[in-house]
Structures are given as C-alpha cells and as structure tokens.
Amino acid sequence: MTATDTPTEAPQTPPPPPPATISFESNYGKNPLGEATFAAMCARLPSVLRQTAQMAWAIDRLAVILLLVCQVLTGVTAAVVLAFTARAMQHLVGNGPVSERLHAAFPALAVITAAVAVGRISSALSSYGDGRISPGLITAADTALVEAVCRVEASAYSEDGFANRQEAAEVGVSRTTMMVKDAQRFTAAFVRMIAASGVLTALHPLMLPLLLLAVVPAGLGAVLSARVDYETHYANVGDRNVRGMMRWWATTSRHGDEVRANGMTDYIVYWYRTLSERIDKRTLTAAPRTLRIMLATSALGGIFLLATWATLAWLASTGRLDLAIAATAVVAVQTSLAALSQLVINGAALFHTSLYLADMRSFLDLAAERAPKRGEMKISAPVEEICLEDVVYGYPGKERPAVDHVSLTLRRGEILAIVGENGSGKSTLSRLITGILLPDKGRVAWDGVDLASADPSSVWAHTGLVPQIFAQWPLRARENVTLGQPRTFHDDPVWEAIDAVGMRTAIEELPKELDTLLAREFFGGSELSGGQWQRLACSRALYRRSALLILDEPTSQMDPRGEHDIFEEIKSIAADRITVVVTHQLENTKIADRIIVMQDGRITEQGRYEELANGGGLFAELLALAKDR
Numbered sequence: 001m002t003a004t005d006t007p008t009e010a011p012q013t014p015p016p017p018p019p020a021t022i023s024f025e026s027n028y029g030k031n032p033l034g035e036a037t038f039a040a041m042c043a044r045l046p047s048v049l050r051q052t053a054q055m056a057w058a059i060d061r062l063a064v065i066l067l068l069v070c071q072v073l074t075g076v077t078a079a080v081v082l083a084f085t086a087r088a089m090q091h092l093v094g095n096g097p098v099s100e101r102l103h104a105a106f107p108a109l110a111v112i113t114a115a116v117a118v119g120r121i122s123s124a125l126s127s128y129g130d131g132r133i134s135p136g137l138i139t140a141a142d143t144a145l146v147e148a149v150c151r152v153e154a155s156a157y158s159e160d161g162f163a164n165r166q167e168a169a170e171v172g173v174s175r176t177t178m179m180v181k182d183a184q185r186f187t188a189a190f191v192r193m194i195a196a197s198g199v200l201t202a203l204h205p206l207m208l209p210l211l212l213l214a215v216v217p218a219g220l221g222a223v224l225s226a227r228v229d230y231e232t233h234y235a236n237v238g239d240r241n242v243r244g245m246m247r248w249w250a251t252t253s254r255h256g257d258e259v260r261a262n263g264m265t266d267y268i269v270y271w272y273r274t275l276s277e278r279i280d281k282r283t284l285t286a287a288p289r290t291l292r293i294m295l296a297t298s299a300l301g302g303i304f305l306l307a308t309w310a311t312l313a314w315l316a317s318t319g320r321l322d323l324a325i326a327a328t329a330v331v332a333v334q335t336s337l338a339a340l341s342q343l344v345i346n347g348a349a350l351f352h353t354s355l356y357l358a359d360m361r362s363f364l365d366l367a368a369e370r371a372p373k374r375g376e377m378k379i380s381a382p383v384e385e386i387c388l389e390d391v392v393y394g395y396p397g398k399e400r401p402a403v404d405h406v407s408l409t410l411r412r413g414e415i416l417a418i419v420g421e422n423g424s425g426k427s428t429l430s431r432l433i434t435g436i437l438l439p440d441k442g443r444v445a446w447d448g449v450d451l452a453s454a455d456p457s458s459v460w461a462h463t464g465l466v467p468q469i470f471a472q473w474p475l476r477a478r479e480n481v482t483l484g485q486p487r488t489f490h491d492d493p494v495w496e497a498i499d500a501v502g503m504r505t506a507i508e509e510l511p512k513e514l515d516t517l518l519a520r521e522f523f524g525g526s527e528l529s530g531g532q533w534q535r536l537a538c539s540r541a542l543y544r545r546s547a548l549l550i551l552d553e554p555t556s557q558m559d560p561r562g563e564h565d566i567f568e569e570i571k572s573i574a575a576d577r578i579t580v581v582v583t584h585q586l587e588n589t590k591i592a593d594r595i596i597v598m599q600d601g602r603i604t605e606q607g608r609y610e611e612l613a614n615g616g617g618l619f620a621e622l623l624a625l626a627k628d629r
C-alpha cells in the first residue's frame, strides 16, 4: 500500500480501555466511619474544638482571646435582649394610652438597641479574629504536610495506600480554612442558645424541651448527610489521586510534544472524562440518600415545631401564661430556634470538617512514624571507604529482591561503573550506597559507620546525586545549581560548576544570566533544552564537591561534546572522592577503575573494561550488541 492509499474498510479494533479500577484492599480501603454510631460521631466535637483552639492559640493568641470575648459578648447580649424584651412587652401590652406605654417601655427598648449593637460589633470582630487565624492555620497545615512528605523514608512512597492517604490529607489541608469559622460559629450558637434557653425556661419550663425536639432532627439530618458525603469522598480518593496525577502529566507543557505527536490527546481526554464520570456516578448515587435523610428529618422537626407553637398558643389561651410573657416567649422561641438551628448546623459542619482533618492528622502521624529514626552517628569527610556487606533489598509487594546479596567495597579515589540490563538493580544499588534506602538484610557502612544508625542528613551532606529522572526546578538558574547548599557571597563557585559542564555560553545568553527564572510557563521565564537541563543537573551535583558522587545515566540526553566534558571533569576530580557512574553507554566505562555488571540484582562480573570486554560474559555480549548496528 502506498502512502496515498486509504483503507477501504475501517479496521476492526477494540474500543479503548476504560481507566483501571483502583481498589485498595488494605487497611485504608475501609471507611473509618463505616461502623461509627451517631453518638460516637457527636462525641468527636469536644476534641475537635479543643484541637482547633490549640492550633489557633499557637498561631495568634490575641485573635483567640478576641474570639472568646466576642463569644461571651454574643451570649450576654442575647440574654439581655430577651430579658429586656420581656420588660418592654409588659409595658407595651399593658393598659393606658399608647404614648404612655411607649414612654414606659423606652428604657428597656434603649437597652435592647444597645445590646443588639454590641452583638453586631462582636460578630464583626469575630470575623476579623477568624480572618487573622485562618491563613496562618492553613499555611501551618500545608507546610506541615509538605515537610512531612519530604522527610519520610523514601521506602514509604512504595507502601500500600501511602499516596492515597496523602491525597486524603491534602483535602484535610484545604478544609482547614473552614475549621476556625465552623468552631467559632458553633460556640457562638452554643452561647446564644444557652442564653436564650435560660430565658425561655424561666418563662415556661415546657418550652425548651419542645424546642430541642424541633431542632434535634435537623442536627441528625446534617450529621448523617455529612457522613454520606464523607463516604463518597472516601470511595473516590483513589480515583481522584490518579486523576490529579494524570491531569498534571497531560497538561504540563513539558510533555505537550509527546501528547500531540503521539496522537494521545483523544485517549487522554476520553480517559479523563471517563474517570471523572465514574467519580460523578459515585457522588450522584449519594444524592437520593441525602435527600431521604433531609426529608425525613425535616418532617420530624416540622412536627415538633408545630407542637411547640401549639403549646404556646394553648398556654396563652387558657390563661396559664400572661399575654406579655407569651409575646416574649414568641421572641424567645424564635431566638432559641435560630440559635439551636445554628448550633446543630455548625456542629454538623464542624463534624464534617473534622473527618477530613482526621485524615490529615492520621497521615501526619503516619509520616512521623515513617520519618527516619536511624541513629545519631555522624559521617565526616573525607569518606575513605564505603562497604556493602551481603546487602538485600526488595520493594514492598515484589517477590524478588531488586538487590540480592551484594557485597562491594568502594574506596576514595576510585571510579566505579555499574552496568547491566534494564531492571537489573543498578539504580536500587546506588540508592542503597547513598543510604536513601536501607537494606532489608546486610549492611552499608561508610568508614565503618552503619547507615542504619547514622543521622541521614549527615550522610547526605556528603553526597551528590544526578538521578536518572531529575527535576527541572522552576527556580532561577543560580538556584538550580546551588539548591540544597548554603549560599555563597559571590557567584564564582556557581560559574565554576557551570563551566565544568560546558554551560557558560548558554547561561550567559539567558535574558538575566544566573538570575533568569528557568520556567517558560511564567512571565519572564526561559526554557533550556533537554541536554542543557541535564548538564545543569550535573553541575548541581558537582557544585556540592561531595565525598560521594553518583551519576545515574548522567549523559543520556547530551551531545558528544557535553558527554566528553562531563567525563573529563569526573576524571579530574575523582582523586578526592568516591565516584559511581551508572550507564548503558559501555564506552563510557573506560574511565572506570572497576566495572560491575548486574544481573537480576546480583553482581555477576567485575573488572576493568579490557578484561570484561574480552571476558565472554554479559558485558562482552552487550558491547557486541552496541557495536552491531
């Protein structure tokens, strides 16, 4: 068929597959609310209030005091309004000319007006207090989450459910914004309710229980719908997490070419829509449940409210309640009703928020558990020897270890090359050498110090790593070199690292040289080519002048000159450090003092280039394949 031919019949192809169903069978696949009773859920409120208060106190004590004063004022003003309404009513519904009755009621009316004004001012001040606390609270929660994730042992990322719990915690962070507002509204309603119900009970002891019956169903409804809402959220966490990741990969300009030129757009859009519809479907199945709950509880509440008004009418019409008192009771019922409704609605909101915050807290606890607890031993430079003794490491959920009984000694001044086929364990071995991962069996020791008992930051103060997949930080060019290092007063060391990877001209051509933001997406930002980014990643590792330099496929995107420059630089600085190069470019291993060949997690050959090239093993075979073009 020629290029201009068109097929006469559309080929039969299966429809595109829907997104994979993500289900978690682990502990975290189970909704923690599944078996919680209504009473148990309500019992959470005091602890949520206490935690909110503690967190707010740590952010802004003055604002917390202001909020507390305002809550008390709200209650006092509500009580004053009701008490003086009763007094004013007695005058207003009494006998005599209207002007006289008004005159007699005037002082009480003035007090009511002043109390209402104070109530309004305290409510405005409450919003101000909340406004002062909330941003700090969100920042504290957000940074705590980012820090916790950055600090966990790298092995935690591979644990079942870790990413999903992180996603759930992210929702908790975004809900922090509601925390103070909900708590403040809840306590304000509580104080108002106490004040109003006190007055109401003084008017007639039967009124309050009836009112309570009228609003409790609404509270029950709000809590039960919050529970349904959370259940839906919980069921959707896995899908939402994958959708979020996919969204980033699909829409970031960095992968725009791959998406377009490989004709991926239609499938990605289909995938995204299908997954979103699956999430929507779960959300929609919750809607009738919520409706049923709301209708049933509203009906029940309505019946009790009718009973309250009927009782009031009966008390007044049978003379059991004075008319003036009955009129005040109407106001007190309205006030109590509003306060009680606010109490249950905000209580339910607080409960709702607390569910998400509990996820955040439990993730932070998990992250704290997974934070390195290795020991206090310090590593100091220069590092003379790194020794791996019968090291085994397997990723969670994998049957076969990625590194299997490896013993190896690296000495200062040596360049070690690690080669082997894909998946043979080269990167895992380098992660074990740097102490990013700790072995399941065996030990890795730097100058005799077992990394399992060494403070990891003291280890990483002496490492420089160029990983296979490196970050292109949206920072200035200078920070892309110095990131992770203390600042220097001048740029000479930065330029030195840039020269070492042959990037001087490219950086000088940037609009603001070292000050240029390396992110094309942002105004004033610039972009580097793939190879230039890789050179910059190498300069970042070289700049550290570390005792251990590990380069995992450092030149895969570089032109021959860049590759030559890097390897020359590696050779020239090798005497002071231990250098490890992981590479598939076997010619590059000529610079190594020793090459190890990995197969299925084990070292199967080692020696110098010439020995291995003529040794008739895997190295020789791979070399022959590389030359057979």
Ligand SMILES: Nc1ncnc2c1ncn2[C@@H]1O[C@H](COP(=O)(O)OP(=O)(O)OP(=O)(O)O)[C@@H](O)[C@H]1O
Pocket: 158, 395, 396, 398, 402, 420, 421, 422, 423, 424, 425, 426, 427, 428, 429, 468
């Ligand atoms: N984070 C991870 N979680 C689970 N398994 C992993 C993880 N990283 C690697 N593996 C598995 O461990 C084995 C060794 O992987 P490793 O990345 O060390 O190989 P490699 O030799 O560096 O491969 P390549 O040449 O492709 O870079 C592989 O089977 C891989 O699937």
